[in-house]
Amino acid sequence: MQKSKAFVGVIGAGDCSEEVGKLAEEVGEKIAEAGAILVCGGLGGVMEAASRGAKRKGGITVGVLPGIEKADANPYIDYPIVTGLGEGRNLLVVRNSDVLIAFPGEFGTLSEIAFALKLGKSVVGLSTWNISDEIIRATNAQQAVDIALQAGKNPETEP
Amino acid sequence: MQKSKAFVGVIGAGDCSEEVGKLAEEVGEKIAEAGAILVCGGLGGVMEAASRGAKRKGGITVGVLPGIEKADANPYIDYPIVTGLGEGRNLLVVRNSDVLIAFPGEFGTLSEIAFALKLGKSVVGLSTWNISDEIIRATNAQQAVDIALQAGKNPETEP
Amino acid sequence: MQKSKAFVGVIGAGDCSEEVGKLAEEVGEKIAEAGAILVCGGLGGVMEAASRGAKRKGGITVGVLPGIEKADANPYIDYPIVTGLGEGRNLLVVRNSDVLIAFPGEFGTLSEIAFALKLGKSVVGLSTWNISDEIIRATNAQQAVDIALQAGKNPETEP
């Protein structure tokens, strides 16, 4: 049963620099290596880079899409979940994540951070919006994933 | 990539008779044997029976839940997708299905059949609501799944 | 405070015959004359005819729209509520109605009837889907509105 695994959300811009993309890819790899499931918004930029990293290491990826077409998902999404909610899908990305890792992003990413903190979920930040001391700062991919899995740990995710 | 597989929705009552449950379980088995992914509302009755059948044959199950707790999913759901939309999740079950197999159910099932037909998706009926000639009637599990996979066939699901 | 008034939902096809439109308009008039608020999906056909009737008699109309543009509302909607939920707005039409009057319609209307009955709300039918004995049949506009206001009566709507 996959549902006993941790669901780690990765949020960030749909367009990103090569540097941020490299970091997101590394985070995706670490999530997969840890045996966790990667949840994201299913589109490009940070979402695609992280998904690519996860698939390279044999991980599983879930993409929660704003539209109603599975084909909108990036090529590294195993399970495209369509919503038809537009920006409202951001809340579903958060609700489906046990914990989130936030990359640089625009206002969509900010809405996700806000919802995560509102819902009491841990957010690990990698150079993201600096809007709350509740965001746990990390400086590299391994550290971000380690913190996330520790923070998101609950009875379901215990070994 | 799982997303190239057909996503077959199974809809029906959250409480069901032993007879209906047995049929749903068989449908789940056939969906798994065909290599398709089972999508459902993630709860009990028809949803649980079909999921159990799918898992017995090594299939993959996605449960789109009305609430926000993954733990609400029945024990046979691999990927519980929480929505927090209440009955609104019925539309997401339909949107995430390429084709649907409908069992006996109450008004929730009826809303899903209505949405499916509204969105132009094929619905295969096994003793379900008799409300439209557009519902394709089947009389056993194998036939229902065969019809569904044929009806739901599209470029992504071609061999 | 308008909220102490009964909110009467009117559901039916976005395209309708002249005869159905005339009946919907009359229902809208009766809703307004009774001092209730008309709730609908905000678009054409039955929705527009009923809204036109309500406004002719000085009533108030709320249109719960599938899209995000207020301009999509028909000209007789006072309060266009945009949702961006697509067909998911059907559930919000139901949730915002204390009671519903159902006209002939397609599968969208059927989904609304299904949700209404699922949520335990009274549905008065005027030549609509004949899918349940729980739908209270009416044969003319005055009777439909009388039954609806009686059925939807609750502490908030008592004089």
Place this chain on the structure above:
Amino acid sequence: MQKSKAFVGVIGAGDCSEEVGKLAEEVGEKIAEAGAILVCGGLGGVMEAASRGAKRKGGITVGVLPGIEKADANPYIDYPIVTGLGEGRNLLVVRNSDVLIAFPGEFGTLSEIAFALKLGKSVVGLSTWNISDEIIRATNAQQAVDIALQAGKNPETEP
């Protein structure tokens, strides 16, 4: 037709200080005096104070609620719109506002500011989250409403 009026969103904490409440009430008054419609989340704190101010001056208030009970609305809401979307209603508050005035708030308010800026809507800030230069700063109620009505002006709201 009310829909030709400007819909001004007021967002802020569900609990607020007396000082902030006084300012919100004044903003509500100014919105009503300007002939605009006040949209908010329908609950307490800033939402209730602004609604109270609007009603004192004969204005109209719309409350977009997270739950499914109209009775959850504060006493100054004319049109309670229930959604059943939980925090997802925040996006509907934004979508239904032509322009928004933001008060101090927590992460829910932040999610609304984020969505507003994402959707390209003007946000006037009164001591709110300082997260973007795109937020137009105001220092008193009259100024905030003046800026909002100017910023939210569009063909529908022109005299």
